[in-house]
Structures are given as C-alpha cells and as structure tokens.
Amino acid sequence: DAGLVEKAHRDFVEAGASAVITSSYQLSRAGFVASGMTVADADRAIAQSIEVARRAVGGSGSRVAASVGPFGAISHDGAEYRGNYEVTRAELAEFHRERLEVIVAAGPDVLAIETIPDLVEASVLSELLEAYPEIPKWFSFTCADEQHLWAGPTIEESVAAIAGTSGLQAVGVNCVEPALVAGLVRRIRSVIGSDIDVIAYPNRGGTWDAETGEWMGARTESFADWLPEWSAGGVTIVGGCCGTDASDIAALRAALAD
Numbered sequence: 001d002a003g004l005v006e007k008a009h010r011d012f013v014e015a016g017a018s019a020v021i022t023s024s025y026q027l028s029r030a031g032f033v034a035s036g037m038t039v040a041d042a043d044r045a046i047a048q049s050i051e052v053a054r055r056a057v058g059g060s061g062s063r064v065a066a067s068v069g070p071f072g073a074i075s076h077d078g079a080e081y082r083g084n085y086e087v088t089r090a091e092l093a094e095f096h097r098e099r100l101e102v103i104v105a106a107g108p109d110v111l112a113i114e115t116i117p118d119l120v121e122a123s124v125l126s127e128l129l130e131a132y133p134e135i136p137k138w139f140s141f142t143c144a145d146e147q148h149l150w151a152g153p154t155i156e157e158s159v160a161a162i163a164g165t166s167g168l169q170a171v172g173v174n175c176v177e178p179a180l181v182a183g184l185v186r187r188i189r190s191v192i193g194s195d196i197d198v199i200a201y202p203n204r205g206g207t208w209d210a211e212t213g214e215w216m217g218a219r220t221e222s223f224a225d226w227l228p229e230w231s232a233g234g235v236t237i238v239g240g241c242c243g244t245d246a247s248d249i250a251a252l253r254a255a256l257a258d
Contacts, residue, residue: 009056016253025069066108078210083118083151133166146183172199204243
C-alpha cells in the first residue's frame with residue numbers, strides 16, 4: 001500500500017531524519033518475474049518507491065536515498081547475511097545494471113548501496129556506478145563480526161575496493177549488531193582517513209529467521225545510548241535499519257542536540 005509506505009517515510013521525516021531510504025531494497029525484475037509478475041511491473045514499483053518517498057519528504061529538506069540492496073535480498077531466505085551467492089560476476093552485473101537504470105531515471109537524491117555482504121558484489125557495483133558519476137552515493141556493508149563481511153573478506157579490503165567510486169560521499173555499515181559498529185567504524189576510518197563521511201545504521205540486534213520472517217533476540221537499548229561509542233569511533237552519519245522506527249531517530253536527534 002503506497003499510502004502506508006508514504007506515512008512511514010513521513011513519520012521518519014517528522015522525527016528528524018535528514019534522509020529517508022526508499023522501499024526498493026527487495027524490488028527487482030528477477031524477483032517480480034519469479035513471483036508471476038512482469039518486468040514492467042517491477043520497473044513501475046521501483047520508480048514508485050522513489051515517488052512515494054519524494055511526496056513524504058515534501059519541502060522538509062530531507063533527502064530521498066534510493067535503496068540498492070544486494071542480490072541476496074531477492075531470494076527472501078537471508079542470503080544477504082551469507083553472501084557467496086554462487087553466481088557469476090556477469091550475472092551480478094546484469095542484475096544490478098538493469099535495476100540501477102530504473103532507479104537513476106526516477107531521480108533520487110542519493111544512491112544507498114546497502115547491506116552488501118560480499119566483496120565480489122561490491123566490486124561489481126563499484127564498476128557499474130561509474131556510469132553515474134554525478135549522483136551522490138553511500139556504500140554500506142553488512143558484517144558478521146567487527147572485522148569481516150558475511151562472505152569472509154575483511155572490512156578493510158572491502159572498503160579499499162570501492163573507495164574510488166565516483167560520487168562516493170560516505171562508506172559504512174548497516175544491518176549489523178549495534179555492538180559491532182564502533183569496531184567496524186575504526187577499521188573503516190583506518191582505510192579512508194578523515195576525507196569522507198562514515199555512515200552506520202545498525203539493526204536492533206539478534207538473528208534473522210528466514211523461515212518465520214522475524215528477528216529473534218533483538219536488543220532493547222536505545223540507539224542514543226550507543227551514540228557516544230559510535231561517535232568516538234568516527235561515525236558522522238547515523239540511523240537505524242531492521243527493527244528500528246521513527247522513535248529511534250527522534251531519540252538520536254535529541255541526543256545529538258545535547
């Protein structure tokens with residue numbers, strides 16, 4: 001329901017979010033066709049996700065960040081928390097190329113390359129993004145621990161592989177345990193120095209159960225409680241991923257104001 005998505009975006013804007021991320025994370029031609037729909041349906045849904053976010057932002061000054069999720073997201077089985085998809089670089093490139101064309105044509109303010117668990121996929125995306133040097137981008141990985149992406153590579157080598165992407169404004173992590181953020185950010189800073197923003201928007205913690213479609217064992221702490229530790233590690237852009245809502249953004253805003 002587009003109205004519900006628009007309201008959710010607006011709740012985040014009213015809570016003080018400087019950017020909202022579109023609902024395009026799992027949208028793709030391959031996913032729609034596998035579900036019995038058409039390529040045109042997929043392209044229309046992707047474009048609409050940006051239009052809905054734009055309406056919600058209105059004249060607030062918040063930016064619309066188009067979610068460019070990983071290949072694993074279309075399988076709906078938690079593959080983005082494993083990586084190593086057993087597909088070729090060419091298959092990854094085709095999957096992302098066709099979706100990027102639709103997303104960029106819809107006119108977002110920022111491309112949010114997010115929840116990337118695999119160095120191979122990251123490098124493929126970095127190459128494809130060279131076709132859009134004028135669009136600001138952030139690149140965000142998801143990790144198994146304070147050092148490694150889910151597929152195994154270190155965060156340092158992964159950041160180094162994409163650091164030269166044209167238009168890159170921020171690098172960081174998302175959909176990771178809150179307790180992992182500070183350590184990961186320090187490692188990211190060791191690669192990129194102070195010349196670029198570091199973004200972190202963790203989930204609420206716990207484990208994703210792909211069979212039930214639920215997070216198990218989520219933490220109860222406010223993200224505002226974590227903010228001093230994250231900031232000390234070098235985070236400059238902060239937000240929330242799975243399990244978080246507008247109240248978390250409001251709490252972060254209040255903490256930043258203090």
